[in-house]
Amino acid sequence: MRYICPICGYVYDEEKEGRAFSEIADGWFCPICGAPGTVFTVEEPREEAVVAAPETDSPEKQSFGEFAALCSNLARGCEKQYLEEESALYRRLAEYFTAVAPKAKGKNLEDLASCLRNDLSGFYPALRQAAESAKDRGILRVCTWGEKVTRMLLSLVERCQKEGTDFLKGTSVWVCTICGFIYIGDNPPEICPVCKVPDWKFEKVEGRRSV
Amino acid sequence: MKKLAVRNLRLCTKDCLCLYVCPVGATDTENSVIDKEKCTGCGVCAQACPSGAISMVPLEYPPQQQKAETVLTASRAVCQNKAGQEGIARQLAEETEDDALYRLMSAAAKSIRLVHEDLSRESGYMLPQSKNARERLQGWIQEPPAPDFPREAAQELLDRIPCNES
Numbered sequence: 001m002r003y004i005c006p007i008c009g010y011v012y013d014e015e016k017e018g019r020a021f022s023e024i025a026d027g028w029f030c031p032i033c034g035a036p037g038t039v040f041t042v043e044e045p046r047e048e049a050v051v052a053a054p055e056t057d058s059p060e061k062q063s064f065g066e067f068a069a070l071c072s073n074l075a076r077g078c079e080k081q082y083l084e085e086e087s088a089l090y091r092r093l094a095e096y097f098t099a100v101a102p103k104a105k106g107k108n109l110e111d112l113a114s115c116l117r118n119d120l121s122g123f124y125p126a127l128r129q130a131a132e133s134a135k136d137r138g139i140l141r142v143c144t145w146g147e148k149v150t151r152m153l154l155s156l157v158e159r160c161q162k163e164g165t166d167f168l169k170g171t172s173v174w175v176c177t178i179c180g181f182i183y184i185g186d187n188p189p190e191i192c193p194v195c196k197v198p199d200w201k202f203e204k205v206e207g208r209r210s211v
Numbered sequence: 212m213k214k215l216a217v218r219n220l221r222l223c224t225k226d227c228l229c230l231y232v233c234p235v236g237a238t239d240t241e242n243s244v245i246d247k248e249k250c251t252g253c254g255v256c257a258q259a260c261p262s263g264a265i266s267m268v269p270l271e272y273p274p275q276q277q278k279a280e281t282v283l284t285a286s287r288a289v290c291q292n293k294a295g296q297e298g299i300a301r302q303l304a305e306e307t308e309d310d311a312l313y314r315l316m317s318a319a320a321k322s323i324r325l326v327h328e329d330l331s332r333e334s335g336y337m338l339p340q341s342k343n344a345r346e347r348l349q350g351w352i353q354e355p356p357a358p359d360f361p362r363e364a365a366q367e368l369l370d371r372i373p374c375n376e377s
Contacts, residue, residue, distance in 0.1 A: 065294025180325030
């Protein structure tokens with residue numbers, strides 16, 4: 001039987017692990033998000049739509065949002081090489097593109113959740129397949145991290161849709177500044193469950209009032 | 212390959228061995244940042260540092276790995292989606308009155324951007340010195356993507372960062 005973490009979607013597969021989940025669930029925690037084993041549920045068979053490589057909306061023209069990430073990525077690249085002025089220039093270009101990107105008016109949580117589901121059901125599997133044929137281990141790593149981070153975010157969005165945002169009140173929201181993993185808790189995890197960096201790489205997301 | 216010593220202030224435990232061994236006094240500065248002008252790249256400070264806080268950073272990098280066309284197409288599709296998601300998360304953060312949702316959506320926008328940057332890095336934009344990065348900048352300078360594009364910033368990047376591919 002397979003048991004799934006309701007927080008992040010991590011699956012405990014009894015067959016692979018060689019131990020019944022009931023034997024370990026008590027006092028055991030999800031290796032991805034730290035949820036207690038007792039909240040895991042039996043995985044329901046999911047109809048995985050087989051998706052062919054999805055077509056992009058406009059294959060030629062990249063959006064401003066894409067340019068923004070391209071520039072902020074290169075800003076980080078400069079920062080890692082200790083090229084501070086260059087990093088600031090790329091950061092400026094990234095901010096420019098973020099500011100000119102069209103606003104996503106009239107969207108709600110379900111729109112976000114549905115986009116995230118599309119990534120998990122179609123776009124990431126297609127990318128993984130391409131990376132496997134090309135033996136591109138860099139991209140396989142991107143898929144491994146990106147899928148986990150996306151799944152965690154989706155589970156949080158779905159939880160908000162289902163029960164509102166009370167579960168976030170009185171606690172903190174943390175983002176791993178390396179892989180983007182979101183963690184809810186008073187303190188960040190000692191080591192990022194996705195990319196394994198230490199806790200000081202996590203950033204606490206402040207609310208409007210606390211700024 | 213020419214290298215320069217760089218101190219990571221987060222790791223530095225002020226054991227001062229770098230001060231004792233540096234033949235030109237480059238490590239002794241008021242702001243703890245090693246003086247680039249003085250550093251000769253000899254590396255003795257990095258070897259002497261007990262906390263591993265000094266690394267020898269190269270000034271030149273080999274060309275980045277080439278990527279398969281099939282990978283780039285599939286990656287592009289994820290990038291496009293990530294850009295859309297970030298836009299929605301930003302908008303939801305901006306519109307909400309609920310501080311908890313504001314925090315979560317701000318975190319979502321950050322998280323999505325980080326994942327997107329990672330994709331971009333592995334899809335032909337790892338090095339600022341790459342031909343891809345330079346061609347991008349040149350394209351924007353020739354044909355500004357939108358009004359008020361900061362051309363001078365793009366030009367300055369081209370001037371400052373040399374190309375490492377032929």
